[in-house]
Amino acid sequence: MKKILSFLFVITVSITYSQTDKKKPISSDTSECLTITGNFDGTVKDLEGNYKAKLMKDNKVIDEQELKVKKSFEFTLKKNMLYAIRVEKEGYIPKLISISTTMSSKIMIESPYKFNFETNLLSQDLYGHFDDDDVDFPVALVSYGKKCDCFEYNRDYTAKLINRMYTNLLFGSGTD
Numbered sequence: 001m002k003k004i005l006s007f008l009f010v011i012t013v014s015i016t017y018s019q020t021d022k023k024k025p026i027s028s029d030t031s032e033c034l035t036i037t038g039n040f041d042g043t044v045k046d047l048e049g050n051y052k053a054k055l056m057k058d059n060k061v062i063d064e065q066e067l068k069v070k071k072s073f074e075f076t077l078k079k080n081m082l083y084a085i086r087v088e089k090e091g092y093i094p095k096l097i098s099i100s101t102t103m104s105s106k107i108m109i110e111s112p113y114k115f116n117f118e119t120n121l122l123s124q125d126l127y128g129h130f131d132d133d134d135v136d137f138p139v140a141l142v143s144y145g146k147k148c149d150c151f152e153y154n155r156d157y158t159a160k161l162i163n164r165m166y167t168n169l170l171f172g173s174g175t176d
Contacts, residue, residue, distance in 0.1 A: 033079040033101050034113045034151055036142070038087065039072035041118035051089040051121075057081060076112060077101050084138065092121035098138035099151075107144075115142060115151040129169050134161060 053073035055063040065073045083099040141154040
């Protein structure tokens with residue numbers, strides 16, 4: 001009986017050792033892959049002063065730019081990461097954009113892709129007209145698209161969010 005238990009112990013240790021030996025850390029390519037720029041759209045005529053654009057990773061601000069409202073921000077992002085950009089201005093509801101730079105390791109990047117967007121902000125006075133999720137969740141989800149070989153935003157997600165917010169603004173939210 002002792003011989004059988006010893007034999008099983010040796011086999012168990014061997015199997016465990018061989019399994020852990022095969023699990024070597026996989027290095028992930030984190031080279032620069034995307035330059036993202038953003039600014040306020042041209043319809044925002046009365047917006048003055050400064051605003052902040054914050055680049056976030058793992059819910060921590062890793063870069064921040066304070067700019068005049070007429071100036072664009074710019075961040076360069078690394079491959080295979082999840083980021084968020086938060087645009088803030090005093091007196092306005094902050095806007096969050098989510099960016100995934102996850103790409104196939106087969107894609108070789110000679111120079112970073114470019115993605116530009118225009119945005120606007122809503123007055124803080126309107127906050128009560130929206131569901132918390134609608135103003136706290138990202139207004140856009142940006143990711144790499146294989147078909148276009150470019151970074152693009154999820155149009156359906158953004159359209160549904162904007163439609164829901166517009167409906168709540170006009171007719172009130174269903175949570176009253």
